[in-house]
Amino acid sequence: MKADPAVQRRLLDLAEVDAELSRVRHRRTTMPELAEITTAEAAVRARRDAGVAIRTQLDDLDREAARQEKEIDAVRAREDRDRKLLQGGTIGAKQLADLEHELHSLERRQSVLEDDLLELMERREAVELDVKHAEVELAKAEHVLAEATHRRDENLADLDTVDARRAAERAKILPGLPADLLAFYERRVGQGRIGAALLRARRCGACRLELDSREISRIRETAADEVVECEECGAIMVRTPESGL
Template sequence: MKADPRDQRRLLDLQAIDTALAQLAHRRRTLPEHAELESQARELSALEDERVRAQVAVDDLDRDIARLEKDVDQVRVRKEKDQARLAAGTGPARELEALQHEMVSLTRRQTELEDAELELMEQRETAQATLDGIERRLTETRDRRAQTEQRRDQTLAEIAQDEQFRVSARQPLAADLPADLIALYDRVREASGGLGAALLTGGRCGGCRLDLSGADRARIRAAEPDEVVRCEECRRIMVRTAESGL
């Protein structure tokens, strides 16, 4: 293939833009914020599971406390009725004596229920403290995630702006070069990991970084200036300049 030596040298400018675009794409894929957000998502999921379990524990205790309060109220009402009947002093002596025994039993029962209720209330206080701690950690983690998202979005916006600038510079440059040269450059670049053209410096290919053999030097030295030469090792386009060492 033939191409004006000036156009061949301009391939290096195009390659510089494409390399920068590839680096920007790599940076976008490997932003540390991506890993941070994944870690924070796992942390939030685990904390949410903890929160659900802690909330269930509090709800269970509330239900048990409410049941005990109802039982205490029933005992209290029964005691008040018995106390009223004893205060009235009406009825057979045997019945009044039975009421007195029942009052003792009810008082003991009320004490047992109130002690059990007090123990559950202490357990609930501990369970609520655990729930409050988990919710604080959830809030802190959500705040950190929001900050991470903000950093990620800001960096992505900067990358997009840089990409737009470089793409706008690439389009007229590529359009000004011969179509067949661009087609070859794009094929080579796609097949060789993004590097389609490299500078030949001091007898060394700038693509694979290998020194040319004597035969390759002779071949390239004999080539016309407008001949597009390629490295025998990596097949990349080698751009010749006064520093090529031929």
């Protein structure tokens, strides 16, 4: 394949643009913030789950406390009724004895229930502190996630700017390249390789390998408008006075 040496040198401009576009694509998927966000999202989920579990404990304690208070109220109501009967003086001796016995039982029952309720409320206070701690930890995790997300978005915006600028530069370069040369170059880029590079000081700018004397002799004898490929990596080697031929 033949191409004017000046046209071949334009491939270096295209290769430079494509190299940066490739770096932009790589950066989009490897920026540290992506891993930070993944870790932060997991931390937020864990903190939220922990908060739900603790609040569930608090709800259970509240229901138990409400049940205990209802039972205490029932015992007190029964005790009040019995005392009124006792004070009324209208009951017989046997019923009086039974009533006094029941009152003693109700007093003991109320005392047990009140002690249980007190213990329950102490447990509730401890769980309330756990809820507040869980909320603080969740807020911290959400802040870390928000910070990482903000940095990612800023980086993506910067990459979008570079991408757009380089894409515009690429669009300006393409019309100046012959279709066959461009297709030759694009095939290599499509294979994930460097399409073109400068041959400098007898070294391929793509794979960085120094060419042996046989290959140098072959290239030296090749016409200037002949497109030369690197035997090692397949990149188009653009020759200039820096090539060391």
